[in-house]
Amino acid sequence: MIDRDKFQALLQLTRFDKPIGTLLLLWPTLCALWLAAEGIPDTALLLIFMLGTLLTRSAGCIVNDYADRHVDGAVERTRDRPLVTGAVTEREAIGLFMLLMSLAFVLVLFTNPLTIGLSVAAVVIASIYPFMKRYTHLPQVVLGLAFSWGIPMAFAAQAGKLPPALWLLYLGNLLWTVAYDTEYAMVDREDDRIIGIKSSAILFGSRDRLVVGVLQVLTLLVLAACGKAFALGLSYYGALLVIACLFGYQQYLIRERQPQACFKAFLHNNWVGAALFAGVALSLIHI
Numbered sequence: 001m002i003d004r005d006k007f008q009a010l011l012q013l014t015r016f017d018k019p020i021g022t023l024l025l026l027w028p029t030l031c032a033l034w035l036a037a038e039g040i041p042d043t044a045l046l047l048i049f050m051l052g053t054l055l056t057r058s059a060g061c062i063v064n065d066y067a068d069r070h071v072d073g074a075v076e077r078t079r080d081r082p083l084v085t086g087a088v089t090e091r092e093a094i095g096l097f098m099l100l101m102s103l104a105f106v107l108v109l110f111t112n113p114l115t116i117g118l119s120v121a122a123v124v125i126a127s128i129y130p131f132m133k134r135y136t137h138l139p140q141v142v143l144g145l146a147f148s149w150g151i152p153m154a155f156a157a158q159a160g161k162l163p164p165a166l167w168l169l170y171l172g173n174l175l176w177t178v179a180y181d182t183e184y185a186m187v188d189r190e191d192d193r194i195i196g197i198k199s200s201a202i203l204f205g206s207r208d209r210l211v212v213g214v215l216q217v218l219t220l221l222v223l224a225a226c227g228k229a230f231a232l233g234l235s236y237y238g239a240l241l242v243i244a245c246l247f248g249y250q251q252y253l254i255r256e257r258q259p260q261a262c263f264k265a266f267l268h269n270n271w272v273g274a275a276l277f278a279g280v281a282l283s284l285i286h287i
Contacts, residue, residue, distance in 0.1 A: 009087035010096060013065060014058035020267055022057045024180070027273025028173040029053055029150035031280045032166065035230055036158035039284050045111070045157050052107045053150065059100040060126045060146070066093050067130035068197075075191040114156040122149045134196075137203035140185065144177035165229035172222035179215035180269040182208065183254060186262040209254055216247040223276070232283040239279025246272050 002010070011017055029049055033041040065072065065083050069090070072078035082088035101123065108119045125146045132139040148170045155166050178200065185192070185201035186208060192199055204211045220240055227236045246268065253265040 032154035144174035168226035235282035236279040
């Protein structure tokens, strides 16, 4: 029997109580499902991908905390994580990770061989991301690969194929992920520099806002090309205009590079994802 304190610690480890990561992973996946179905997707697949997104994101958080367990104590934002305080043991964390990934894999078994094959690649990419920050200043690119992998999986499950146009959505999402995760990295930049963790925020230095802005512009351009490839209508391009305004607000938030403001900008990307999905969904019903 798990006592209340242990349950709360496990909940904190999985971030079930902090849905932002799940939402940032879910929005592009939903876009892909709608595009693959050319409208409302299969209900069973929708449920599979929604639950699978929750499970895999939470499993990814466990891997991240496990990889950083020896350095998180030196970072103000992460010093109270369960693996740092000892509220959750390493063995318990590994066991919970395996449980969540097993449940996610069971869900994938209800799809098709192509989707199952892609899921194996997803596990590999998601598992190596937390360790990349020790070897490269661009772990955000690996995160972008992982957070975009639901897109080809959704097309494989819903349409049974991988049309070339989906890779425009994939690229647009990858660019967006690098942009918002750089905003996130700006929060921890000083602590990361002290403990030797690499990030795009450290790499870009004083050019961080400029690079984030360039990534945001490239995101919009690639997503516009995606809209053309899928013959989406005015609702979609209206959504891109909304997203452009949201990006502008994020630039305002990070202008002084204050950690709390940068974190607010990162959280604000939930609205970007929501706007993108709304544009796709409305366009496909010809609104």
